[in-house]
Amino acid sequence: MEKKEKAIMTYKGRPLVRKDKTICFGDVTDKYILILTILETKTQKGLDVASRVLVQLQNTDETVNSKDRVVKSTEKSSLYEAFDIGEIWLDRLLVDNQ
Numbered sequence: 127m128e129k130k131e132k133a134i135m136t137y138k139g140r141p142l143v144r145k146d147k148t149i150c151f152g153d154v155t156d157k158y159i160l161i162l163t164i165l166e167t168k169t170q171k172g173l174d175v176a177s178r179v180l181v182q183l184q185n186t187d188e189t190v191n192s193k194d195r196v197v198k199s200t201e202k203s204s205l206y207e208a209f210d211i212g213e214i215w216l217d218r219l220l221v222d223n224q
Contacts, residue, residue, distance in 0.1 A: 138213070151212065154186055158197065158219045160212040162205070179208035183215045 135142045143150045152159035166178035183198040198215050202208040 151209070152216055156220055157186060157223050158216060159184055159186055160216050162208050162212065164205070165201070176205040176208075177203060179203075179205055181208045181212045181215075183212065183219065 137151065140152050141150075141154075147164040149162040149164075150159060151162065161182045161184055163180040163182070164176045164178075165180055166176070167174040168177040169175070179202050181198075181200050181202055182196050185195045185197055187195070197219070200211065202211065
C-alpha cells in the first residue's frame with residue numbers, strides 16, 4: 127500500500143504548521159523560524175479566538191542551547207498582530223543573514 131504524503135500548508139510562501147496551541151511559521155532549513163504560542167483564548171460568536179499570543183523568533187541551529195535560541199520575543203493580543211510583527215522580524219533577519 128502506498129503512503130500518501132500530506133501537503134504542508136503555506137502562508138506567504140513559507141510553511142505553516144499548527145499543533146494544538148503552537149504555530150510554527152517558516153522553513154526549518156532557514157536560520158530562523160517564528161513560533162507563535164496561543165496563551166489565552168476568548169469566545170466570540172461561538173468561536174474560540176486567540177486573545178494573548180506569545181511571539182518568538184527562534185534560531186534553528188541545534189547546536190545552540192534551547193533557551194538561547196530565542197532571538198526576539200513579545201506578546202500580542204491577537205493572532206493577526208502576532209503574525210504581523212513576527213513576519214516583519216523574520217523577513218528582516220533572513221534578508222540580513224543571506
